Amino acid sequence: MNYLEECPFIKNMSTIRFKNVDDPRVKKIFLKVLSHYKPLQDKKIDLVQRRLKKTTMRAQPVLSTFLGGKHNRRYKIEMNNSVQLPNHIKLEELDDEVLYGWLAHEMGHLMDYLRHGFFGMLKYGLLYLASSNYRMGAERRADLFAIEYGMSDQILATKEYILEKSNLSDKYKARIRKYYMSADEVLMMVEGEEKEELRMDDVNIFDPR
Numbered sequence: 001m002n003y004l005e006e007c008p009f010i011k012n013m014s015t016i017r018f019k020n021v022d023d024p025r026v027k028k029i030f031l032k033v034l035s036h037y038k039p040l041q042d043k044k045i046d047l048v049q050r051r052l053k054k055t056t057m058r059a060q061p062v063l064s065t066f067l068g069g070k071h072n073r074r075y076k077i078e079m080n081n082s083v084q085l086p087n088h089i090k091l092e093e094l095d096d097e098v099l100y101g102w103l104a105h106e107m108g109h110l111m112d113y114l115r116h117g118f119f120g121m122l123k124y125g126l127l128y129l130a131s132s133n134y135r136m137g138a139e140r141r142a143d144l145f146a147i148e149y150g151m152s153d154q155i156l157a158t159k160e161y162i163l164e165k166s167n168l169s170d171k172y173k174a175r176i177r178k179y180y181m182s183a184d185e186v187l188m189m190v191e192g193e194e195k196e197e198l199r200m201d202d203v204n205i206f207d208p209r
Contacts (some may be wrong), residue, residue, distance in 0.1 A: 018047050036104070062076060108143060
């Protein structure tokens with residue numbers, strides 16, 4: 001079955017590629033998340049499943065494609081074959097809401113990338129690695145995009161799984177608590193905090209272009 005043919009919101013089906021993703025449920029959830037993010041629906045995005053050493057999932061620009069025009073740019077979301085540390089849980093075995101929230105967060109990063117060119121993305125990457133505060137801002141923005149685009153329940157489900165239900169290490173959980181929005185902060189946003197309070201780094205996250 002060609003799942004892309006079931007997604008009329010995608011203008012050009014060649015923009016989305018699945019690499020080593022065999023589980024049809026993962027593909028369906030990925031496309032459901034994409035259906036929320038209208039600014040991403042005409043972008044070239046790869047969902048790649050492979051072994052990752054230090055992370056479970058990550059979103060990245062393909063920097064070499066940023067040297068041409070904006071229509072050539074490509075992004076990728078890489079998923080580990082399992083939720084790492086210490087007991088390996090296959091991503092395919094996660095509840096729908098948890099996987100949905102995880103992908104919603106990663107696509108939130110793609111939304112953040114839309115406003116950067118080649119050198120902007122280089123600066124972004126360097127600051128993300130070098131500055132704890134910058135990394136915190138980047139991770140919170142990704143959550144905020146998911147919340148703004150209607151996926152707060154899934155973000156909350158993912159946080160609950162990671163922090164309360166999973167066997168992930170205390171070190172991993174401490175990193176999540178440090179850099180990402182807490183469940184209480186998510187609920188505050190959902191319950192009507194003013195959008196002006198969601199501005200970070202002097203950038204309005206609701207206008208990524």
